[in-house]
Amino acid sequence: MKFPASPSVKSSFPQNFLWGTATSSHQVEGNNIHNDWWQWEKEGRLSDKSGEATRHYELFDHDFALAQSLSHRAHRFSIEWSRVEPREGMFDDETISHYGHVLDSLLAKGIMPIITLHHFTNPLWFAQEGGWLNPKAVQWFARYVEKIVSVFKEKVYCWITLNEPVILAYYGYLVGRWPPGQKSFPKTIKVLRQAIAAHTMAYRVIHEVYEGGPRPIVGIAHNLRPFYVCPQTQNLLCSAHVWWRHYMVNVYFLDGIKRALDFIGVNYYEREFVSNDRTKALGPWGDNCNLVHHHAQHVNQMGWGSYPDGLLEVLRWMKKYDRPILITENGTAETDDHHRARFIVEHLKRVNQALAEGVRVQGYLYWSLLDNFEWDRGFGPRFGLIEVDYKTFERRIRPSAYVFKEIIETGQVK
Numbered sequence: 001m002k003f004p005a006s007p008s009v010k011s012s013f014p015q016n017f018l019w020g021t022a023t024s025s026h027q028v029e030g031n032n033i034h035n036d037w038w039q040w041e042k043e044g045r046l047s048d049k050s051g052e053a054t055r056h057y058e059l060f061d062h063d064f065a066l067a068q069s070l071s072h073r074a075h076r077f078s079i080e081w082s083r084v085e086p087r088e089g090m091f092d093d094e095t096i097s098h099y100g101h102v103l104d105s106l107l108a109k110g111i112m113p114i115i116t117l118h119h120f121t122n123p124l125w126f127a128q129e130g131g132w133l134n135p136k137a138v139q140w141f142a143r144y145v146e147k148i149v150s151v152f153k154e155k156v157y158c159w160i161t162l163n164e165p166v167i168l169a170y171y172g173y174l175v176g177r178w179p180p181g182q183k184s185f186p187k188t189i190k191v192l193r194q195a196i197a198a199h200t201m202a203y204r205v206i207h208e209v210y211e212g213g214p215r216p217i218v219g220i221a222h223n224l225r226p227f228y229v230c231p232q233t234q235n236l237l238c239s240a241h242v243w244w245r246h247y248m249v250n251v252y253f254l255d256g257i258k259r260a261l262d263f264i265g266v267n268y269y270e271r272e273f274v275s276n277d278r279t280k281a282l283g284p285w286g287d288n289c290n291l292v293h294h295h296a297q298h299v300n301q302m303g304w305g306s307y308p309d310g311l312l313e314v315l316r317w318m319k320k321y322d323r324p325i326l327i328t329e330n331g332t333a334e335t336d337d338h339h340r341a342r343f344i345v346e347h348l349k350r351v352n353q354a355l356a357e358g359v360r361v362q363g364y365l366y367w368s369l370l371d372n373f374e375w376d377r378g379f380g381p382r383f384g385l386i387e388v389d390y391k392t393f394e395r396r397i398r399p400s401a402y403v404f405k406e407i408i409e410t411g412q413v414k
Helices: 036-042 056-069 093-108 124-128 137-152 165-174 185-209 236-257 308-321 337-356 399-410
Strands: 018-022 074-078 112-116 158-163 217-224 227-229 263-268 272-275 325-329 361-367 386-388 395-397
Touching: 018 112, 018 325, 018 399, 036 124, 056 093, 056 395, 074 361, 093 112, 093 137, 137 185, 158 165, 158 185, 165 185, 165 217, 165 236, 185 217, 185 236, 217 236, 217 325, 227 236, 236 272, 236 308, 263 308, 308 325, 308 337, 337 361, 337 399
Parallel strands: 018 074, 018 361, 074 112, 112 158, 158 217, 217 263, 227 272, 263 325, 325 361
Antiparallel strands: 386 395
């Protein structure tokens, strides 16, 4: 199996380009009571608790019908490991059957499923055993992967092993904002190495499960961002830190798995300026100064500025890996939907330009189909093409979704 060929007509998107959206289990399903994030919320670490989230676990068929009405051709979602294996080595058949129904719903609507096997959350038993620091973590993950892929190999051929492992390591083990709340550089590096090993083993396991049948495509969802020295503090320390950030965030993990990749999933949201401006209480080696130095005219609900040229830049970087590219996340959280529509249009113009330059982009998945629980930011940020009323759980399609639909149906971005 492989992605469709790159376009022959450079002025428009190819007819078989993959258009769609993405979600993750803990952010939309609700009541994921067996994972480390649920425990983190119970301990009062966050202002919001995920609770019922968007009730997508119950309402998935309705949500996919809305996606179908918007002409989506692909949907990326994650399987919740803690639901599938709530206790070590004990798999829940009812949960596995549920995810089979999710796949059937997508396939019946002509929407290609793309499964993420790990999207930040860990089973509570796994976390209590030390999580990704435990030497057995890679084998535990591989066992779960083999189980899921063996069950669903007839319905799915596109798999993402891990979502943004660098982000998981950074927030969970370096700055302590996410579970397990640790602050250790050596542990951060160990988690990244474990993640490299976990992906590599999962890649091998998935291909072994399909041996003798259609070949699956296996990749990663990797967060990428350009780093720049702040124009207000151009000095050697800032330059060194920009190089370090680029290497650790963008390069280190991909270089570690480049021999075990059928495609690269690109998650892109913003650029980052680095400054050591003491008047703004920034560290001597440099910190993100996007907000304090006002590097963007408009920032979204996450405090991120829109920089479409950054997406073109990271797509150009990916050419050296010589793999097909799927944009697995790109989106914005806005109170004014006009900004969301403009965000989509401007970023897709850069995707079109990348295609014209020969970058092997195979598809674009907007983040997200639905408003969702945005981790330590709670329910405030609104990323969805579909608005969710968290009191009634009613859905309302936003106007930006129709802008996206027109691009999908015409293959043109204006």
